[in-house]
Amino acid sequence: MTLVSNEKVVNEIFDDTPIATDKREYLSANFPTEDAFVHDSEQYTSRLSTVKTSIFCSSEKFNVDVSDITTSIDPESPSERKSHTFHQTKALEEHIHTSATPYTRFISICSPSSLKPFRITESAMTNLLTHHHIGSEFLDLLFSFGDKPRNAEVGLGSMTIKSRADESYDIQYLISYVEQSNGIGSRSWTMRQVGVFHHFVPSGPGSLWIILHAKPNTRLQQRMEAALSQWQKSSSRPQVWHLMHLLVLSTYLNNWRWYLRSLSEEFEKIADIVLTLDFSKPREYAHGLQMLLQLQHLEDKVLPLAPRFRASLATVQRLKEMNSLFNKRGFCSGTEFRHLANETTKYESQLKAHWQSVELLEKRAQEILKPLSVALNLKNQATVVEISNNMLSLTKDTVDDSATVRVITVVTLIYLPASFVASLLGTNLFVFQGPNGSGFTVSGQFWIYVVLTVPLTILTIGSCDWRHGGMILCDAHYEGIVLEEIDYALINGSI
Structure with a gap:
């Protein structure tokens, strides 16, 4: 997707349908205030009823972090930050409804692991989204969690943007990433994802960030804490709309290079072993079968990567287009515009390079798989020929035995009358x-x-x-x- 210079054309990439701002029962049976021509709210709620136990936790496991950033009247004075960790639904709801609207609010919602529900109740999520007038599209983010990332959904999650009637913007996307645990090799890498929702108010307070983490105390949370502390101590405003997006991208996109390198090393290791195998030996034939299974396992890891990079690349490109639009509308300074333009160009180049690397790994897997499969097939055919030869030898032996039995039968028939007569005359x-x-x-x-x-x-x-x-x-x-x-x-x- 190329950068569009005409503001009218750029505006067409955004959905300018206003979002209703009146309160409603968010996770109820329907969304009555939303545009019925655009949103199938009944389908959203029906799907939610089947998966909510895997998304929301019980009240005793509740844990949500909220940081409110306010600014003082003096533009040279530091920003004020108030951070809270809530362990009860009622306390979070009271804070949201009674506290003054901050300039920017950051909400971090975590799950104990990728397979566990978020540590927030359905009631708390309902009040949170209702208070901030967030549309049903947010459920698309929630539906991506509560289970391990599925290959059927790896292409989903690219950035979507929706403008509200008050000229604020709702931005949301998923970023897939890998992180390395203790150990060496690709088996020590874990695939995860992070969900980002950003309500951006260009002029005035009310901006909101909701970050959905796949585990507690992620690297992104640690860097967010450091960034918020820095904002609190400095006179700079945390209203620069793109900084948190860059924080997400810089935290999680850089690991892909090392993950792809580890996969490439495993491919080459298997290739070196395959080229030295002597399939005439039973032990090495069994080793070849093991290498085939490992190669297929690696190929299963590589295949979903291209759609993941495609979705992340689309997110970076949309971010680049938003930067151009916001610069034209005066929402950011020239310095901020150039900063984001440089960074998005860098990440765009990286993701395209990773995509090409994945295509190369797929070809490499096929190059190794073909000769290995041919060698194993030839060995199987040789085994079948050997078995056929053994069966032929057994058949010949059986024919020889049959001839011997036939001779014995003929001799027996010759002597049978005499034996019968002798036996009969020998009776009393x-x-x-x-x-x-x-x-x-x-x-x-x-x-x-x-x-x-x-x-x-x-x-x-x-x-x-x-x-x-x-x-x-x-x-x-x-x-x-x-x-x-x-x-x-x-x-x-x-x-």
């Missing part, structure tokens, strides 16, 4: 020499052998034929059903 049913010296005689009980043998033989043969015939009938019945279904489908045009 036949006598070769009687007691009186007579010759070969057959026992009178021979009929028992016939009566038992013939029915048993018939029963055996019959049972075999019945079973074989039943299987044939079942197959024929199944084939008939299939043919009928095919004919029915053909008739009805299903095939």
